[in-house]
Amino acid sequence: MEFAESDLKKILKSTINLEILHIQTIVYNLLCAIKYLHESKVIHRDLKPANILVNEDCSVKLCDYGLARSITGVETAEMIIKSVEPDEPMEDGGNPNASMGGDSGQA
Numbered sequence: 001m002e003f004a005e006s007d008l009k010k011i012l013k014s015t016i017n018l019e020i021l022h023i024q025t026i027v028y029n030l031l032c033a034i035k036y037l038h039e040s041k042v043i044h045r046d047l048k049p050a051n052i053l054v055n056e057d058c059s060v061k062l063c064d065y066g067l068a069r070s071i072t073g074v075e076t077a078e079m080i081i082k083s084v085e086p087d088e089p090m091e092d093g094g095n096p097n098a099s100m101g102g103d104s105g106q107a
Contacts, residue, residue, distance in 0.1 A: 002061070006054055025058040029060035045068060
């Protein structure tokens with residue numbers, strides 16, 4: 001297993017003042033990593049500073065692929081959105097008593 005010196009969350013919370021070249025290098029490497037994932041048809045779904053490991057030379061590694069999903073076979077973003085949305089909204093607007101035929105308890 002490879003070792004990373006820190007994560008982006010610790011770097012951002014620390015008192016270290018990064019030079020603009022360091023920031024540009026970290027951002028560039030992060031974008032390259034995300035591009036590689038997406039070209040491999042993988043979506044990370046949990047990118048946050050704590051999941052971005054950074055070494056002293058500004059190399060970046062992504063970690064925590066627990067929520068990652070493959071998008072092989074998905075042709076459009078609309079297909080992803082439809083798989084997350086509920087099938088149909090409830091006709092009664094979400095009133096649990098309406099489907100049982102009882103009144104709502106209001107006089």
